[in-house]
Amino acid sequence: xxxxxxxxxxxxxxxxxxxxxxxxxxxxxxxxxxxxxxxxxxxxxxxxxxxxxxxxxxxxxxxxxxxxxxxxxxxxxxxxxxxxxxxxxxxxxxxxxxxxxxxxxxxxxxxxxxxxxxxxxxxxxxxxxxxxxxxxxxxxxxxxxxxxxxxxxxxxxxxxxxxxxxxxxxxxxxxxxxxxxxxxxxxxxxxxxxxxxxxxxxxxxxxxxxxxxxxxxxxxxxxxxxxxxxxxxxxxxxxxxxxxxxxxxxxxxxxxxxxxxxxxxxxxxxxxxxxxxxxxxxxxxxxx
Amino acid sequence: xxxxxxxxxxxxxxxxxxxxxxxxxxxxxxxxxxxxxxxxxxxxxxxxxxxxxxxxxxxxxxxxxxxxxxxxxxxxxxxxxxxxxxxxxxxxxxxxxxxxxxxxxxxxxxxxxxxxxxxxxxxxxxxxxxxxxxxxxxxxxxxxxxxxxxxxxxxxx
Numbered sequence: 001x002x003x004x005x006x007x008x009x010x011x012x013x014x015x016x017x018x019x020x021x022x023x024x025x026x027x028x029x030x031x032x033x034x035x036x037x038x039x040x041x042x043x044x045x046x047x048x049x050x051x052x053x054x055x056x057x058x059x060x061x062x063x064x065x066x067x068x069x070x071x072x073x074x075x076x077x078x079x080x081x082x083x084x085x086x087x088x089x090x091x092x093x094x095x096x097x098x099x100x101x102x103x104x105x106x107x108x109x110x111x112x113x114x115x116x117x118x119x120x121x122x123x124x125x126x127x128x129x130x131x132x133x134x135x136x137x138x139x140x141x142x143x144x145x146x147x148x149x150x151x152x153x154x155x156x157x158x159x160x161x162x163x164x165x166x167x168x169x170x171x172x173x174x175x176x177x178x179x180x181x182x183x184x185x186x187x188x189x190x191x192x193x194x195x196x197x198x199x200x201x202x203x204x205x206x207x208x209x210x211x212x213x214x215x216x217x218x219x220x221x222x223x224x225x226x227x228x229x230x231x232x233x234x235x236x237x238x239x240x241x242x243x244x245x246x247x248x249x250x251x252x253x254x255x256x257x258x259x260x261x262x263x264x265x266x267x268x269x270x271x272x273x274x275x276x277x278x279x280x281x282x283x284x285x286x287x288x
Numbered sequence: 289x290x291x292x293x294x295x296x297x298x299x300x301x302x303x304x305x306x307x308x309x310x311x312x313x314x315x316x317x318x319x320x321x322x323x324x325x326x327x328x329x330x331x332x333x334x335x336x337x338x339x340x341x342x343x344x345x346x347x348x349x350x351x352x353x354x355x356x357x358x359x360x361x362x363x364x365x366x367x368x369x370x371x372x373x374x375x376x377x378x379x380x381x382x383x384x385x386x387x388x389x390x391x392x393x394x395x396x397x398x399x400x401x402x403x404x405x406x407x408x409x410x411x412x413x414x415x416x417x418x419x420x421x422x423x424x425x426x427x428x429x430x431x432x433x434x435x436x437x438x439x440x441x442x443x444x445x
Contacts, residue, residue, distance in 0.1 A: 028290045036292035042301075049301055053308045060316040065323030079317045101314035102306035109305060148298075153291060157298025161306075164299075 010233050017125065017229055019143040020151065026141070038151060045148035048112040049105075056108065082107060085275065089282040095169060099281050102165065106158065107274040110217065113149045114266035117224055118259060121232050149269075150221040152214065159214035162277045163206065169284040182287060213276050220269045224262055231255045413441040 019027045021040040028036050059075035068076060086100035125144045132142035148154045170179045183202045184195040235251030238244045417437055 032291040038294040056313040063320035101310035105309040153294035157295040161302040
């Protein structure tokens, strides 16, 4: 908002901030278009994911059974927490060997992706705008969203991953025939008339689990981001007038309050996503 | 909230990261945690054992002390007993020597007195004879009156 006099209107500002940098360069209009890919989401998500595993790998490489340092202690706390949760939910030791690290990755990764919300809203988009226009492009099309979890593609991608893990363990634990049998006979019972109803229920269950899993994280982060934008609009109303000053003060107070509250949401949503992943995989181990 | 290929990309990234963590992060960390837990458990066990050992050693020390004190007491009382016995023996020996010396001295004195008496008696007899000789002069013949003299001597005994 360095250029107030030619600044965008409130709706334009928000729409601009909610538009992804994708492979087409313009806003995606179709609800579903598999030919498009969101470069910003992918970039930040991969960057943060790689950072996550490298940080964890660094801790793992230096891990000793002696007295831990603060960094090692912090990582160990998270690992211990995830390991305990996994142990309580998934009783197969062999499955835990894959699912527990998966839960750890998901927890830390999502935490970092959510935490991108704490960066000043316009900081990275503004820098990107500079880079983009320096390359001779229209600065108004310099879109950039930095919170990957506020993109439904990212969260649904991860929840689909959890679904695949669930299906894998369903087949592994019950055998393919056993799983198919369960699909048609649970939850109402084994009767030819009930087969379609059971199957429909199972499909709905899997779909509901997966979609709500992804939607929950997306909704929280999207709404959080949107509120940061609305708060930012208050500060943008600063124009030397009394109303503007009051709004600017409102920005400071509301921004601080929301950011502090957001610390809770960021870690809570990461934790919820991890826990649900564990619970769903745990359910895959149990017969109906 | 438009869906696009980002979803599949994210799905792939998800599994790559999970695989990496499973391969390189989780095992060393849990290994370190387990090892430390074992170390701590061992340390606690060792501390307990050391405490028990210490208590045992203290008990043994007290016992040793008691035995030593008893032995010393026994030795002392034995020594005292022995000293008393030696003293008694010495005292008895001394008494015996003294009594012996006294007996010897007494018998010596008695025999000396006897000898003196004998000598005195002889001399008295001779004196009496001499006196009687002097008084009687001629009348008394020693040879004739030997029986008389012997009777006189016998009376003086």
